[in-house]
Every structure is written in C-alpha cells, then in structure tokens.
Amino acid sequence: MTSAVAQSAEKRFDRPTIEDYLFHEAELLDSGRWSEWFNLFTDDAYYWVPAHPGQKDPYNEVSLIYDDIATLQVRVNRMNHPAHHANQPAVLGAHHISNVRLLSAINGECRVASRLLMVDRRGDALRIFSARVEHSLRLFEGRIRIAWKKVELLGAEGPHEELVIPF
C-alpha cells in the first residue's frame, strides 16, 4: 500500500467512522444477516474467542472459537440450516457496543478496543454476556473490512451452555 493511500486510510479511521462501523456490524448480527456479516471479513481474517482470560495463543490452548475464513463460513452457513438444533427455535441476540477506543492506526490498518454487552434469548430465557473486544480494521478496495476480531469474554473459562449467536 502506498503511503498516500495509507494516509487517506488513517484519516478514515476516526472515532465516529469506527463507531458507525461497529454499530453496523452489531446491526447485522442482531438482524440475522449472517452472509453480510461474513462479508465484512478479509480472506486472511480470523475470529477468535479465547477460552481463558489472558490467553496468548490459539494453537496450544483451547479456544471457544478460533475461525479462519473457511471455518467462519461454516459457522455462518450453519446459522440458517434447519437442522442447527441449538438454533431451533432461533436464538435472538442484541449486541450493545460501548467504550470504543482507537488504539492505533498505521499502514492502512487500525486496532480498536470496545466493550460488548450481548443479550441473547434462547427458548424462554435471557442471558447476558460481557466482553472486551478488539478489532483490527483494514481499508480494502475502498471499504473497511475486519482483518481480525478477538472477543475476551468475562467468564470465558465457563462452564457454558450452548453459544449460538456470534459475539
């Protein structure tokens, strides 16, 4: 990426733009637009939900989720499948984003920290999840895309019941 492009990218990464982007992502997840959510990710992206606080490594320690783009596609394509039993009846989610902070912006890529409060409704029960989320966002073909997303759940170590809606 040329430095001129990088500079214009970094200008794009101001907080209002980033917040709008995270709110848009939340809207896609809350309205079940799984394919559109999937299309936010770059082809080399990963989506990581560690299973332990402070976990450094997805290869030598278990994670609740560690998806590359192909596995993420399995995930989103399964959401609409009628035999996704844990999603029958469909689990509904509401993602609340706050505490958005731009951590760095360099070479056309920025890192953003936020807090997530997700409420899901499964059967008759509401559950609440809280997480610190970090996104790496990249300007690609004029659009902001997700290069990676890491979700550090409060109580990541469980015990958990089924988790259906992506964070």
Place this chain on the structure above:
Amino acid sequence: MGVLATTLPSDLVQSQRVRAAVYTDPAIFNLEMDRLFGRAWLFVAHESQLRNPGDFITTRLGRVPVVATRGTDRTIHIVENRCGHRGAVLCPARSGTLAHAIFQCSYHDWTFHCDGRVRSVPARDGYDFERRRDDFALRRVPRVDLYRGFIFASLATDGPDLRTFLGFLTTALDDLIDRAPDGEIEFAGGCYRHTTPSNWKLQIENLNDLSHASATHRSSVAVVDTVTKPMPAPPIGVHRAAGLRVNGAPLSTMDQLGVRAFARGHSFIGGLPRPPRSGPVMDEYRRRLEKRHSKSEVDRILSVDRHLNIIYPTLLTQGMIGIVKVLTPLAPDRTETTVWPVRFKGAPDELFHYTIRGIANSNSVANFTLPDDLAMYRRCQEAVAANPGAWIDFSRSAGEEVPDNDGGFRGRGLNEMSIRNAYRAWLDYMEHAA
C-alpha cells in the same frame, strides 16, 4: 429423604428399557450419589495437574467436594474440601498452589497438612486439643490409587481395587499414554467446561451411540459443501472438511464399526471412518516413537482405532486425538462436563495443534457438534420430566452381541448393547446397600 432413598422401585429398569424417572427423580439421584458415585472409582485428576508440592485441584466425588494435592513428600492426597473446624470450604478455586503445601482456612486460620492432619489451631487452649486432634482432621477419602498417572478415588472403604475396577478398560488409558514418545502424557492447553440442564446418563447414552450422529449433526455435515473459501491443508494429512463430514457417515457404515462392552458398565466403540494421517509430521512422530519402542510395537500403538472409551460412570477418553472428558452430575437435571486436551510428550508440536483443533470441533459449546448434542439432552430432559413412568427404549439388536476374547461382549455399531450394559451395572450398584 423419601422412601426411594433406601429402596429402588420395582419395574424401574428392565433389560431393554428404563422408566424416565431414572433421569428426573431426586430420590433416585440421591441413591446414585450414595451407591454408585459413593462406591465406584472416580477419576479425580492427572498427575501432570499436580506437578509440584502444594499444587491442588478441587472437584467432586458424587456430592462430596474434595481437594487433591501433592504433598511435600510428593505423595498424592485427597481430602474433603471442608475445614475440620466449622466446615468452610478450604480451597474455593478450581486449582492453584498452597503456600508451603499447607491448607489455611480463611475463616479462623486453622491450618492442616495435605494429608489432612491438623497443623495449627490459633486458640487451642479452649479445647482438650491433644486428645481431640484427630476429630478436627480433614476427612481423607478412603481409597486413592493411580493408574499410569491417572488419579482415581473411591468413597467406599471396600470394593474391587482400581485395576480390577478398570478391567479391560486399562487399555483406554494405555492408548493415550503409549502414544507419547516420551512415555508420558500431560493435560495441557487448558480445558473446556460446559453445563447442561439434563441428567448425566443422557451423555453416557449419547456417547455410546453411533446412530445419532448423522441426524443430530446433519447441519454441520451439510454445510461443508457450501464452503467456497479455501480450507488450508493441515500438517498431518487429514483435511479439515473430513473432520466435519465424519458424522455424516451412513448408518450402514456406522453399523460396521464394532461396539464392545464390559463388566461395571464400561464400553468403547470403534474408530469412525476417517482418512489416515500421513505426511512429514506423522513420519517424524513415528521416528520418535521408534526411539522408545520396536517397529512392531509402534505399529500396534498407532493401529489402535477407537472412537471413544467409557470408564463408567464418569470418565471418557479418545486416544488417537488425545481427549479426556469427565462428567460431574450436580443434580438430576444438571450436569457439568470438563474436557481436557492431552499432549503426547515428545511428539511434534503439530500433533498437539491437531488435538487443539479437533477438541474445538467436537467439544466447544460455540462450534459445530456439541451444541446439537446439548440441544438433544435438553429436549430429552424436558420431555421425560412430564412423565416419569414413560419407557425409554434401547432394545436395538438385543441378543445379537457375542462374547469377545477379553471378558466382554462385541456387537455391531448400531447395537444398543452398551446402553443395556451400563444399566446392568447401574442396577447392580443401585440394588445393593453400601
């Protein structure tokens, strides 16, 4: 406690079916805690989790909270996790290290040795302490024994020893340990913990059951073919898509896999039809195993092909991939499950990465297999709760199993003999007062 606390209702368990009450009745659950979990050898921890003096793990044996430690003499001790003074929990954490290998109760500062003996009491002059010292000791679990690093305990003073209890299923643990080129395994990489509002026996029955996979896991099999993004080839020659497709094997294929069942409720099922592992990493792994064993012994070790072993009632193992799973019943309708990846010490790192990826596929509540099973447990529990008298059937291929050469029985993959076998053991424990 009700009448059922001492006697089991007649007509509850037949050889090929059980009443739904076995999953729902609190009195039956209490009796299970006394007679089954109060008697069987239960897995507590692996030695690698208690590496140094003072390291501890807390868990439950039946309904009894216990803490396992390694003492300063390097011996493994298991005591009830309850202060000998006023009964507060001594170790509230799941695991950790005791300073100086001494328990210190946070309530009144009483201290205890790892083996349970009282070490110090802050205001002992108010007691006839020396005479009563043993009254205040932590309760030791009556029997503790190890099999090649696997620590087991029994709440019963008498009964078969651990080797006798395990019987042919020592091979389930051997199948994990023998795969380590250094001759040792370790529990590494953390663990998964999930919880389900359902009875523990539903998990035993599901894990014994080859006929559910193609139905319960249909969606994860179906979506594999919708993936357009490239899946990177893994280093040991088994394509990731194969791991997702395996549950979609037709019932006729599942029926070809053997099922084996043994005394005391133990069982295992044969390996699922997966492509063979190969490539440079597997070659290197084999070379490392051959430094320890003869070529023919390495052939034998790598040819053991079991999908899953059940050491009844709580321990489940998968040797080839390296997974240990433990059920902890908390209530008739609540079970906690812990799943550990196993590292074969001395094996190439890539093999452990494969274990981490495999255990994620099969045992994360957020991935593609386990949530569907948990949904089924939930549905079974909900429905049977309404009618405790309903019959639950597991009669498929009854009587077609034949004796094997190892003191057990063998049958075809879809034979529900392992479930019948588990209930035979269940009844044997439950009908006899401790």
